[in-house]
Structure formats: C-alpha cells, structure tokens
Amino acid sequence: MAKRVRRRSQKVGLAPGTLVHVGEETVQKVSITVMEYGESGLVAERVVNAEQLAPPRDGAAVTWINVDGVHHVEIVERLGTAFGIHPLLLEDVLNTNQRPKVEDFGSYVYTVLKMLSLKPGGRVDSEQVSIIIGDRWLITFQEGKAGDVFDPARRWIRENRGRICRMGPDHLAYSLIDLIVDNYFAVVEDLGDRLDALEEQLLTSADPAALRRLHDLRTELVTLRRSVWPVREVIAGLQRGGSALIREPTQVYLRDVHDHTVQIIDALDAYRDMSAGMLEIYLTNVSNRLNEVMKVLTIIATIFIPLTFVVGIYGMNFDVMPELRWRWGYPVVMVGMVGIALSMVWYFRRKRWW
C-alpha cells in the first residue's frame, strides 16, 4: 500500500466536524496500547483493537491509551464517542498540520505538540503528537513516523520508578512532554555540531557547496525555531491555564520543561546569529579573493600594455626612423622598457595597490 498524502485544501466545502485525515499515511496498521496503573504500579497492559476501546474502569487510578497512526478515521471517531470528546478536537487530531497549542474543554485538556527526530541524511523530521488529559485517563495519538518515543515512560510505569505511578494523568502528560522536549536537545545539539564543522570549512575554503550546506542549515534552524516557539507558549498555557486537571505539584514540573524550551530557543537564536556571521565571513572571503585576483591580473595587464605600445612603435615601417639604424637602439629600448615596468611596479607598490 503506497503512502498517500492528503492536503488541507481537500476539506474545502465539507461541513465543520466532518472527520477527514490530512497528512501522510505512515504506518500500515494502526496499533492501540492501553496501560492501567495505580500507586502500586502497573495494573494491566494490553494491545487492543478499535472495537475493544471503552472508558476507563473504576479500579485503576490512571488509564493511558496510546494510538500509533492517525489515518484511520473510524478508530479516532470511536475513541471520541467512547470518551465523549468534542468533534472539533477529533478533527484536529486527524489533521497533522496542526500548530502546537493547548485547549481547555472543561472536562479534559487537549494539547498538540511536534515530535522532532533526526533523519539519516541529517534532515529534521517532525511528527504530530496529540495528548488529551482527562480526569483519570490520558489519550495520546502519534503519527508513527519515528518509532515510539514514549517507551521510557512505559518502562518507568512498568518498573514503578520515580513519581510517575504515584501521581495522576497530568504528571504522565508532563513526563511525555518532557520526553518530547528532551529529544529537541538532541536535534539542536546535532545542528550545532554541523554548524561548527561547517564553520571550519568556510574559513579555509570558499567552496560554493559549503554555502549551499549553510543555506540548508539556516532553513532548518528557522523551521526548528518555528516548531519550538509555540511549544513554549503551550507549556506556559498548561502551567498557568488554571485547569483543575493540572494539579499543583505538576505545575512545578511544567515550569521546569518550560525553562528547557526557553533554553532551546536561546540556543537556536545563538546558532542563527552564528550562521549569519558565517555567511558574512564567507561572502567577504569570496569577494576578497575575487578582488585580489582581479587586482593582480589588472596590474599585470597594465604593465604590459604600455610596453606593447613601445614595441609597436619600433615595428612601424617608416622609411625614416633613425633609432632603427642605431647600433645600440635595440638594447636601449629593451632597457627602457624594463625601466618603465619597474617604475610602474614601484608606483603601484607605493600606492599600496599591490
């Protein structure tokens, strides 16, 4: 089955609330995992299919449903019905061109984030992650492009490590957001390393390919910044949003992730300044080198032009040209020309043109 990409414009004319997938189909089969855990650790963990989805039972403290792949409209719809979720939210889950944002629907809070990952060729790939925080449940949707980034959280729950099992779905949501933001550091540091390597290259040679690579890195920096910038607002919105679903102790943790996003944006700004400086140096290098070439060549040409004129004079065929008859005419002219050349070199040097 080939990948299909649906675009936003195909939704024009459809009634609001009509569920349509917008984006790439990245996995063949949608997989749904349900984890139930309480203060004493993991209660149950199952891989289910869409028919088995049901609102959380009373027993477990927290139910976490993770859906990998969002192109199956029916599965998303069924989940929405089971948990009483607003159709507009489901539309946003299906539309993978969403901007990071947080929305408070009263009985649940909806957050969209972008997961970044490094593709082999060095390009940054982005994947939409939706998190719905309920009273005692949490639903997450991933596109399934970059493997499952939530694995560490699953391990912590299974091993009942840290605070994750003792706290509610808001703390689980924080842990997942923290995992996503931690991944940003890896992407940003990789970018920084490539910039450093490129700087070395640009300072030693004026290779146009390096310029192209710099241009690509700058484009990536801008894209990255545009992805991370709203994440900061999203986390600030979660922290200060005033929803009762985000409890007091989780807010300190969210402030911490917020600081991390600010750090990332700072780093990206520093890289942007650095790359601007590199471009400036590169262009100065290129033009300096060209200027140097042009100048030396022009000087050589200018020295020989008057000399060529002189030899032209003595190539004229006038009958009466007394110099031509002189015994020492030839050597005198040759010495004279050497004199002209030397005095021009001296003049250029004195004027600091050479």
Next chain:
Amino acid sequence: MAKRVRRRSQKVGLAPGTLVHVGEETVQKVSITVMEYGESGLVAERVVNAEQLAPPRDGAAVTWINVDGVHHVEIVERLGTAFGIHPLLLEDVLNTNQRPKVEDFGSYVYTVLKMLSLKPGGRVDSEQVSIIIGDRWLITFQEGKAGDVFDPARRWIRENRGRICRMGPDHLAYSLIDLIVDNYFAVVEDLGDRLDALEEQLLTSADPAALRRLHDLRTELVTLRRSVWPVREVIAGLQRGGSALIREPTQVYLRDVHDHTVQIIDALDAYRDMSAGMLEIYLTNVSNRLNEVMKVLTIIATIFIPLTFVVGIYGMNFDVMPELRWRWGYPVVMVGMVGIALSMVWYFRRKRWW
C-alpha cells in the same frame, strides 16, 4: 454596461452617512435570496427583489438574507431601514475597500471579511463579504465577483445536515466564515506549489524571468498576509467579544476557525522565509556565474598579454637585432612563450585563482 470603479476620494466633502458605492461594479443585476429555516430544516427559500424585503416573520427560527452585488445603493438603504441598521454600517457595506473588522452595535454584530479566489492567470483576487448577525436573522453581502461561495452552507440547510439547522444565526455566521477561511487554504497551497516549482527552476538556471516571477509571488504573499492578518483579530474579536448574540457553543467553533487563520499565517510566514532564501540563492548564483566568467576570461587575457608583448619585440625593425639572425631564434622564442604560458597557468592554479 461597462464596469465602473468608484474611488474613496470621491466621497470627500459628502456629509457622513451619505451612502455611496466605492469599488467595482461586478454584476449587472443585484440578486437577493432569502432562506428561512428552523430545527426541522428549511422552511422557505425565495429570490426576492428589493421591494419585498421585510423584517423576519415570527414563524421561522432563522432568516438568512444574502445580497449578491453591493453597487445598488437603494437596495442596501431599504434593507437598512427594514432592519433598523445604523447608516455608518451601510456606508461600510457599500465601501468595498474596508479592512476586515468586527463591530458590536448592541442588537446586531457586524463583520467584514475578504473572500480570496484564484484567478486563471494565478493572481489572487479578493472580494468583500459583509455579515450582519442579528438575534434571529443574518444578512450577508457579497460583491459577486467569484460566484457564490456560500453554496455549501445552503446545501447543508436544505439537506438539514450537521448542526447548522439546530443552532442560531451565530452558528450560520460561523459556518460562512469557516467556508471563507477554508478557501484561504486552497489559495495558500496553490501559492506554495508555485513557489516549489519556481525553486527548482531558480536552482538550475539564473533566468531573469524566474526572478520576475519570484518577485510577483513575494508581492502576492505580502498582500495575502495583509488580508489574512486582520481576519485573525476579527475572529478572536467575535469569539471573546462578549456579545450575547454569539452563544457559548459557537465560541468553541470560532476558536477552531481562529486556529485555522493562525495556521495560514504561519504557512505564509514560512513561504516568505523560503522566498527570501530563494532570492538569496538566486543572487548568489548569478554573481557566482558572472564572477566565474570574468575570472576565466581575465586569466586568458592575462596569459596572452605578455606573449603578445614578446612577439611584438621580435616584430621591431631594428637593424641590429642579433636574435633575428640566429638559426634557432624562432623555435626558441616559440618554446619560451609556451614556457611563459605554462608557468603562468601553474602560478594561477597554485594560487587557486583558477
């Protein structure tokens, strides 16, 4: 009847509230459609003329009056009298240079938006849409340039599809705004496709026509951004405006359209950055190519200038030039010149000028 364009400056000196049409006359005949519908679906749908316009009857839940063409001052005036609308609002309806805005007049809310459509040649055309949201009625004015963009909404009402019939005129207004904003996506994606195509072209050739096309696209991007930017504020104003006419459930929907406008602005910003990068690459390409040409040509010239000087020497007509008499003089000079040329090539290569 030829199109006439009236300009804003022709209103100078007229008393405020004097109704004058400002803009293009795009349709020959103004057409007025009235739709009445309630929870059970469509009640009545008529095409009327200006004389038949009257405030909504008690029976139907919602009355929607749509006017195509705003150059007939009398029709707008009659509508204004029938529904008790402020003369300044009517002035704004007639003036098609309005900036998108929302104004709360207490018993009705007035919104001006711009409808964008793609003209065959790829240019974006804009048309003013006015929406007046009353308690149980809704009046819309279109310029009539780009066909009737509200058709899908009419179909939903006729087929009693979605929520549209079960809710008030505020939800109808939302549906119409959503249709307008959905159309923006089509325009923006088309622009993005043309930018992508142009990028390919710019990277392979330094064609001045491509530069001109890039310039046109950038102008369009800026115009588009200027059209969409205030729409965002307008929708935010409707949503948070605090008018009792915009009911609670509609506000969630308006927040959704608001997100769409933010997405569009984000896309436009990304395209702007992309086009700036393309311009930079194009200019670097052009200057690199010219530099390369100049450099190689200058080098060729520089190699031959000293050689021409040498042959000039042996073209002199001095009586006493012993070299000219030598048997091997000619071949020696020729070999010497090849040597000079080779050493200059070697020097240029070592200096990396070539």
Next chain:
Amino acid sequence: MAKRVRRRSQKVGLAPGTLVHVGEETVQKVSITVMEYGESGLVAERVVNAEQLAPPRDGAAVTWINVDGVHHVEIVERLGTAFGIHPLLLEDVLNTNQRPKVEDFGSYVYTVLKMLSLKPGGRVDSEQVSIIIGDRWLITFQEGKAGDVFDPARRWIRENRGRICRMGPDHLAYSLIDLIVDNYFAVVEDLGDRLDALEEQLLTSADPAALRRLHDLRTELVTLRRSVWPVREVIAGLQRGGSALIREPTQVYLRDVHDHTVQIIDALDAYRDMSAGMLEIYLTNVSNRLNEVMKVLTIIATIFIPLTFVVGIYGMNFDVMPELRWRWGYPVVMVGMVGIALSMVWYFRRKRWW
C-alpha cells in the same frame, strides 16, 4: 510683508506659558468667523475681530468659533481669557510643530491634527488644525495655508443637512475631523497613482531620474505615515477617552473615522512595500544590464586577444621562419584563426556564458 518663520529653539529660556508663535506666517490678516446654531438650524453667522470675541450666549445651542491664522499672539490670548483656557494649551495652538494629540482639560478637550493638501508640484503640504471642544462651544484654529477645509461643514449647518445641527459640539468636532481624514484619502490615492505611473517607467528603462523620483515618493510616504499614525491614536483617545464632553452617539461615528485612519495606514504600508519592491527590481535591472554589457564586451575582447597574438607571431622578423615562405601559409593561418574564434564561441556557448 514677507513670510517669517520662527523656530522652536527661539523659545529657549522663556518662562513656560509665555505665548510665542512658532512656524510660518501664512496669511496676512487673521480672520475670525462665529457660527451659532441649534436644532432648528443656523442662528447667526458673523465675521468678527478679536475685540468682539465673547463666551457663548445662552440662546444658541452650539457656538463655533473658527480662527484662520495663528501668528497673532494677542488674538489667541484674548480668546484664551474669554473662554478660560489653560495657557499651555494656547502655547500649543501657537506652536505649529505640534504632534497630533488629544488632551482632556476637564471642562474642555483639546485636539491637534494635521491637515494635508497636495501642492501643485505634487508635494504634500501639512497644516496644523487645533480643535477645542467645550460644553456648548467649539473653537478651531487653522494656519490658513490651504484655504478653508471646513467649508462643507459650514454648508451642512446653513442648510441644516444631516445630523450636524441636532447634535452638540462633539458631533461638529467629529464632522471636522472626518473632513480632514477624508482629505487624507485624496492625498494617498494621488501618491498611489504616481507610484503606479513610476512602476511602468522603472520596468521599461533604467533611468536614474526615475530612481530619484522613487526616492522622493518614498520620503513622502514616510512623512505621510508619520503624520497619519498619531492621528489614529488621537481619534482612539477621543473615542475611548471617557470625557463626558464626547457623548455616546458621537463615539460610534468616531469609531468610523478611526477605521478610516487604519485604512489609510494600511494603504501607506502597502505602498511602502510596493516601492521597496520597485527599488529592488530597478537595482536588479541596472546591474543585470551592466553585467550583460560587461560580459559580451569581455567575450569579444577575449576572442581577439589570442588572434592578435597569432598575427603578432607572423609579424616577427626572424630570418628563418619557414611558414612565411610557404605558398599557402597566409590562407592556412587565416583559416586557423577563424577556427580558433569559432571554437571559443562554441566553448562560451556550451558553458552558457553567452
């Protein structure tokens, strides 16, 4: 009597509240017009001299005093005393370098605006208009440069047209501000027409005079924007200022003028972007043309330089040059040179330098 221009710096060292005229003296004689009107229309209209100025009588609803020319310090002073106006306000009336602003003095509101008019040569001229809104009176000061822009308002009062006579001095003030802002449209549209005309010219020829004209238009755009920008704040200040002198129904009207100023600023921004794009295109045109010239000329030179070297060889006077003796030497060399020239042309064409 010659025009005299007094500058702000001449006030250094004078005690605050000392009345001094700063600016051009534009009319020889200051003229003062008094209009009294009520709901039933115009009551009295007189041209008075400074001695006859007195606070409004009880009979008429609104007294409007208009002063043309502000260089007569005594007249302004006398008016100030008669109406109990703060000396700092009078100082501002006399100083024609005032920035548009609104100030609430409690029992009256003071507004300074700039009236723009087109001078014959296409230059925009600006004139300061001061409006003092009292409880039942209104005083206006004009510099008198550009004729009387308030004539239409006078006509509406005389003919008792529109709402102007039925409402207070705040509505009269609104009408005057509306007349001023309407005039801005004329100035802005004229600028737009000149920009359009210039664009045509710039695209067809790279005339330096056109560049100069573009530069002038851009300077005018910036000046205009600087004049109109604070007007927007002024009108917003009047509208939302909370002064009891600006009554409720007038505020809707002021909101309308406010929208007009926003429209004008939008248009000016669009023109600025357009002019920036024009400059870019012009400079690209100029450099493209020069590059083209340089390239073709350099190519011609480069083709002939090796050929000149070749003919130089056979101009040498060596005794032993076998080719010179050959029967077909001359034609062979000529054909060879044609070959060299053609292969260089072919090479340049293949490299796409030509």
Next chain:
Amino acid sequence: MAKRVRRRSQKVGLAPGTLVHVGEETVQKVSITVMEYGESGLVAERVVNAEQLAPPRDGAAVTWINVDGVHHVEIVERLGTAFGIHPLLLEDVLNTNQRPKVEDFGSYVYTVLKMLSLKPGGRVDSEQVSIIIGDRWLITFQEGKAGDVFDPARRWIRENRGRICRMGPDHLAYSLIDLIVDNYFAVVEDLGDRLDALEEQLLTSADPAALRRLHDLRTELVTLRRSVWPVREVIAGLQRGGSALIREPTQVYLRDVHDHTVQIIDALDAYRDMSAGMLEIYLTNVSNRLNEVMKVLTIIATIFIPLTFVVGIYGMNFDVMPELRWRWGYPVVMVGMVGIALSMVWYFRRKRWW
C-alpha cells in the same frame, strides 16, 4: 590640577554604598548656591561652602540648593547626611554614567537627566543633572561642564515672574526640566541644519569626506536618541508616578514637557530616515559614476581590439599576401576598419549600452 577620569570598573570589590566619584573632574572648585523663596518672591540667596549646609529653615516656602561639580565626595556626603538621603542615591549622583531615570524614595523623589550642549566643533556634549525633589526643598547637582543652564529659572525667581514663586519645589523641578528639554531643541535643530547642508553637498559630488561627515552625524543622531529616549519615560514616570510630592497642577505642565520630548524623538527619527536615504543616494551616485566610467572605457577598448587585430594581419610577413601588393589595399583596409568601428558603435547604441 589635571582632569582625572574615573571609570565604573574601579568600583569592583567595594562594598555597596561606598561613595566614589565616577567620571571627569570638570571644575576646579565645587560651588554651592542656596536660594530661598516664597509666594512673595526671593527671600535669600547665598553662596555657601559645604560646612554651612543645613536642612531648610521653617520660614521660607521653598529652599533650592544647587551644587556645581560632583567630584567632591565629602560635600555630597554631608548634604546626604543633612537631608537624610539614602546612600545609594548619593552613589548615583557621584556616578556620572547614570542612565536618565526617576526613583521615588517616599519622602523625596530622585531624577537623573542628561543636559546636552553643542561644543564648538559641532559635537554634542552631555552632562549629568541630578534633581532631588523634597517636601519643601529641592537639591540639584550639575557636573559644571556647560556653564549654568539654570540661570533663567534663577532670574524668574529673583524677578518673581510667572508661577514659579507661587508654587512648590515640584514646579521648580518642572521648570528646570523644561529648561533642559528646551535646550534639546537647539541641539536637534542644529543637527538638522547640518544634515540639510550635507544633503546639498552629497547630491552634487561623490566626495568621500562627505560620507565620513554623514557617518559622524548618524552616530551623533543615535547617541542623541539614546539620551532623549529614557528622558521621555522619566517625565512620564514623574507625571503618573503617584508621588504626593508632584502636585496636581504641576502634572499638566509635566504632560507638556513630555509632549516636547516626544516631538524631539519624532524629529530625530525623521532625521535618521533622512540620513538613511542620503546614504542610499550617495552610494547609488558613486556606483552609477563608476559604472558609467567602466562602461564607456570598456566600449572604447572593445572597438579598438578588433581593429588592432586587423592591422596585425597586414603586419604579417608572409611572402604570399596578395592584398599587400594591391594598389588600393591600404585605403580599402582603412575604410573597412572605419566601417567596423561605425557598425560596432551603431550596435552598442541600438542595444542601449552606450
């Protein structure tokens, strides 16, 4: 005694509140003037030395102490003790690198401003003025660089002119600030005059010295703007600061000075735009002139290069060159070369290269 300049970094490691003078020592002897005045005018005026300083007596309404020269730490310290002034404030008085600011210490308000004056060479010199507004006293500190700018205020008090004697120390402070800001106008207008003169020069010649002068003026503009900008905030802070020491009637006056600073900033912005435009025009002029030179010269060279090739051909020494033997060979070649030259000129003209 030589001038000594102390720098801020010399304070590193000193305990906070340690009083150290930072800046230039500009006058040899610190002079202290005390003026006491009430509603009936001047009561007493003395030049005192540091030992005689004492808090104001009960009799006079306002006591104004002016200190010229701030490098004598002991004098400042003694004043601080006598009037109960916070040591951090005294530190700021001594440090002449202070940024303009206003600080409310409860029982007194502290303001730092910069006094600007024109040095003979056209450079703008700045001097720190500190004003401490107490309940019934006012202390001012000047560096003493530019003579005493407060002289007019002293005259007004002596002659009991204007409102100055009838109001408190807040109005005296306003008068002094007004004198300082009035001086800004002189500096700004001088700058404007020099810009106007320079514009004339730049448009007629492309003199590098003019560019240098433009650069200097732009630097001065930026420095000036940086000095005036915080003054605006300072005056706004005084006006709206809510300190009981700044009484109601003085606030109207402060609003007036505030407007003056806004006017000055507006003028500086206009000059900055103007200078940017001048730079643009200058650079375009320079490059246009160079392009013109290069183009004409290259054209001349290009015409003669093929001609030189032609004469080279007939300078070859082949035995068999029939043209050389023709009777009309020479004139035909000469006419042919004229033809080549003319057709090249025609070609260049048609291509509009010339």
Next chain:
Amino acid sequence: MAKRVRRRSQKVGLAPGTLVHVGEETVQKVSITVMEYGESGLVAERVVNAEQLAPPRDGAAVTWINVDGVHHVEIVERLGTAFGIHPLLLEDVLNTNQRPKVEDFGSYVYTVLKMLSLKPGGRVDSEQVSIIIGDRWLITFQEGKAGDVFDPARRWIRENRGRICRMGPDHLAYSLIDLIVDNYFAVVEDLGDRLDALEEQLLTSADPAALRRLHDLRTELVTLRRSVWPVREVIAGLQRGGSALIREPTQVYLRDVHDHTVQIIDALDAYRDMSAGMLEIYLTNVSNRLNEVMKVLTIIATIFIPLTFVVGIYGMNFDVMPELRWRWGYPVVMVGMVGIALSMVWYFRRKRWW
C-alpha cells in the same frame, strides 16, 4: 584527571529528577565553606566535607554555605536532602547550561546567574552561579572556573563592614549579585577599549585581519548581551517578586543593581551600533580603494589601446603606403599620438573620471 564535558542530550530518556551533571569538570576537588554570622559579626567559618553538612543551628543569625564545583552529584544531593530542596532545583544546579532565572519555591528562592571573567587571550568566559535564599541560610554553588568571586563579601563579613552583618540572607544574596554585576562592568569596559583600538586600525588600513578581529568582537558582544539581558529580568523578578524572603530594605538595593544591568545593556547596545558603523566604514574603504585602483588602471589601458592601434597601422606591410615614405611621417605620427593621449586625459579629467 582529564576534564570531561557532559552534554544535555545525554539526559534524554532519564526520568525527571534524575541528578546528572551537565558541563565541564573544572576543579578536581569540590570544596565547601560554611560561614555563620550575626549582627555582631562572624561567628564561625569552616571548610567542611559533604558528610558534615547539616541545616543551620539556632544560634547564628545567618548561615552561608558556598560550594565550589558542581560535578559531584552526591554532594549536591546530600545538601538537597539536608535542606529539603526540590529535586528539580538540584537538577538545574547540576546543569551548567541554565539560563539566568529566578524561581520562588515558597520556603526558599532560587536564582541562577552567569559570572563573566576575562580570559588571558581576551575571550570572555562564563560560569554558572546558583544562589538559594532561605529564611536564615543561603547556599551558593560556583563552577570554580574563575577563582572565588565572592571573596570581598567574605572580607566584609569577617571585618563586619557595611550593613552586611546587620541584615538577613537576602542582603547577602544582594551583595553577591552586586559583586557579579560589578564584574560585568570590567568585562564591558575591556570590550569597549578593544573596540576603540580596533577603530583606529580600521580607519587607517583595510587589513582583512582587522575585519576578522571586528567579527570576533561583534560575536562576543552578542554573546555578552544574551548573558546580561536575562539577568536584568532576574533582578527585577527578585525585587518585585513578592517573596517574603526578600525584605523591604533589600529591595531598594536590588533596584540599584537593576539599574546597573540596564546601564550595561545600554553600553553593549552602544558598542553594537559602533561596531556596525565600523564595519560599514571598513567595507566602504575597501571598495573605494578597489574602485580607485580599477579606475586608474582602466584609464591607463584605455589611453594606450588606441595608440597601439595607430602604431599597428604603420606596421602594416602594404606596398603602397605613402605616409611611410614621407620624410616627417614618423615624427608626425609620434606627435599625433601624444596629441591623442593628451586629449583623452583632458576628456577624462573634464568628465571627472580621474
């Protein structure tokens, strides 16, 4: 033991609150100093090891614990347990890439700052300083790169100088922050001196090395600004934060440090503008010099090209060339060529090309 640098990305996948050191290991051994002091001066001063750390005893008024070196996770952890500090705060202490910030944890306030120091080569080095302000204790962490910057504070405590001993830990925190900010002045002034020296150099020669140095200085300026900017917010946050731990009298002092940071940012902005102007002048110098060279050389070439053509003519070998036979042919041609050269020089001079 070699220095090891741990990077932020190595924390990906670790549970939040896991303590890991991120940054350089700069000192071999972590040293911990405890100072206890009250109103009467220093009570006790000890160097302790991690095991001896304990919450403050009742006796002394203030306990100050300073830790030099933060790469020993266990020491930080033990301190955290002893004083009941939140694990996220400890994470921030260990991660030396922190952005300056202030966080209020209720029973203590946490501040991160950057200490700047000048390295021998002129580079600015930055080191993270963490300050935790408790009720009666203060904990500080330094990386230990640049010696102990807190020494002066220790001396003031030992000698019971100034207010430091009479006030709480908030005043001690202020004193430490003041020491850090005072150090910024030294760094900024050093940068200013180097800029001044560089300006001299750039104006006299167009040395590419100077450009490189300018580029380095500008990078440093940007880095510095990015370090100092958040410090301003941090101090404002401390001052206005509303924490009961920062007492009233300390707030006046913090306002003073806040002013210092604003002064530093102002100075950095001025240096940035200055360096931008220097770059502009340098580039104008370089291009002026190149233009001058190119112009003179082109003029020389252009004068000799027609002359070379002329001598080429008389080098032709036509049998019938009457001029060649004339007696005065040679001198006439020579004089003619001098005439051509002179008239070209005259033409160039008149056109002001030379």
